[in-house]
Amino acid sequence: MKVLWIFAHPEQRSLNASLMREGLRELTAYGHETQVSDLYAMRWKAVLDAADVRPAGPGTSDAARLSVGAEQERAYTADEQSEDIRAEQRKIAWADTLVFHFPMWWFGPPAIMKGWFDRVLVQGFAFGLRGPDGRILRYGEGGLAGKRALVITSVGSREPGFAPRGIHGYVNDVLWPLLHGTFWYTGMAPHRPFVVYGADRLTDEGHREYADALRERLRALPEAEPLAFRSENGGDYDETLTLQPWIEPGATGPAVHEVCA
C-alpha cells in the first residue's frame, strides 16, 4: 500500500502519537510506503478563506464576492491554489490508502483536520466530476475512487456508549459525515473505524492491547472488506436521491444506506 497518514493531535507525547508511530513502523516492516501529514506539527492552516483560492496580488482578494465552491474549482483548474493545499493534493494522488487519525472532540475531528477537508478536497479534484454519460460521479465514484479510507480515533467513553443502542450514538453513525459524507462521497472505500475507548484512563497494558490490535488491522487492511454503502448510480436511489421504496421499506437512519449483509 501507499499510505498517507493524516494526524491531528497537539501533543507528540500523547497516546495517539504513540499509536501513530507504532502503526507507521508496522506498515514499513510489511513493505508498505508511507507519508505523514502531521497537521499540528506542520502548523496547518485550518481556516478556508479567499487567500486559498485567489493568487496573491494587490487588491485581488477583496475584489469580488467570494463564491467558495466555484472559486476552489477555478483555482484548482488554473493551478492557482495556495501551495500547502497543492502539496496535500499531490500526497493524496500518490496514495492508495488514507488514514485519518485524531482524538474525537465534540463527536468529530479537531478543527485543524476539519479544515484539511474544507481546504484540500475541492470540487474538480475530489468531487464534481462527470462520467462519459454525463452522470455526476459521487457516492462510490469520484475523484478519489480506488482509494481506501480508515479512521483511527480515541474517545474517553467506554465502548457500550458508542454501540448501536449506546447513548452517544453508534460510532459509525456519529462518524457518518466522514465515512459516508466525505470518504464515500468522493469515491473512497470507507473501512470500519478503529476506535480506542476509555482513552483517558488507559493502563499500559490497555495501551499495548490497542497497539497490537492496530497493527493487526493495518496488516489485514489490503484484503479487508470496506463498509458496503450503496452507490448513487447503482439503482438503489431514485432521481430525487431518495432510497427506492422496495429497499428496506419504511426504514430510516444511516444504516439503510448500507447494503444488508
Place this chain on the structure above:
Amino acid sequence: MKVLWIFAHPEQRSLNASLMREGLRELTAYGHETQVSDLYAMRWKAVLDAADVRPAGPGTSDAARLSVGAEQERAYTADEQSEDIRAEQRKIAWADTLVFHFPMWWFGPPAIMKGWFDRVLVQGFAFGLRGPDGRILRYGEGGLAGKRALVITSVGSREPGFAPRGIHGYVNDVLWPLLHGTFWYTGMAPHRPFVVYGADRLTDEGHREYADALRERLRALPEAEPLAFRSENGGDYDETLTLQPWIEPGATGPAVHEVCA
C-alpha cells in the same frame, strides 16, 4: 430572548450573511437582545493548542505533556484561559439562546466553527459538572442547561436528498454530532435545524421565501418545542449507557434516542 448568534462564513455578501442580518433585525424588532460572534470577521483562532490553556511565560507551553481536557478545565477554573475564549464564555453565560449559523461544508460546520466548540466549550464550564448526588450532569443537564440552541445552515442539494430516506442522510442525523453530541450533551435544548436547500442556485424569490421562513422561525422560537432527546439520568439508559431493552426493542440509529411523539 437574549440571543448569541455565532456565524461562520468568509463572505459578508453571501446569502448566509444576508439571512443573518435579516434575522437579527427581526429579533431586535420583537424586543429581543442580541450579540454576534462573527467568527471570520473576528479572525477567530480555530485551532486548540497549548497556548489556550497555559498562561504565557518562558518555557511554560512546552514544559509538560499536554492533556487537553484536564488542562482546559484547570485553566478555566484558575481563570487562565486565553482572553478570546473567556469573551465567548461570557457571551454564552449572558445568552439564553445560541444560534449556530454556517454553510454546511463536508456535512458539518466549517473548521472555524468546529474550533469554537473545541476551544470554548471546556470541561468545568459546559460539561463535566456533577449534581448534588454525584451524578454526572450530561445529555439534558450540564453547564448550558436552560438555553436553547438553533442551527441555521445552507446546503447545495435539494431537500429530498436530506429527507429520512435521502442519500445524504436525514439532516438531523447528519447534524447528530451538534444536536445531540454538543447541544444536548451540555444541557441545551436543541431545536429543529433551519436548513436552506439548493443554496447554490437560489433565485431572488427563493431568497425572500427563506428570509420570511427564518423570520417566522425566530418569532416562534420562544414558545417552540425542542427536539425530544432522552435524558441520561431519566431512566431510559442502563448503567453502561445503553438504551433499556424495553425501549423500541431491537431498534437502532439516532432516532431511537428521541422520545416518540
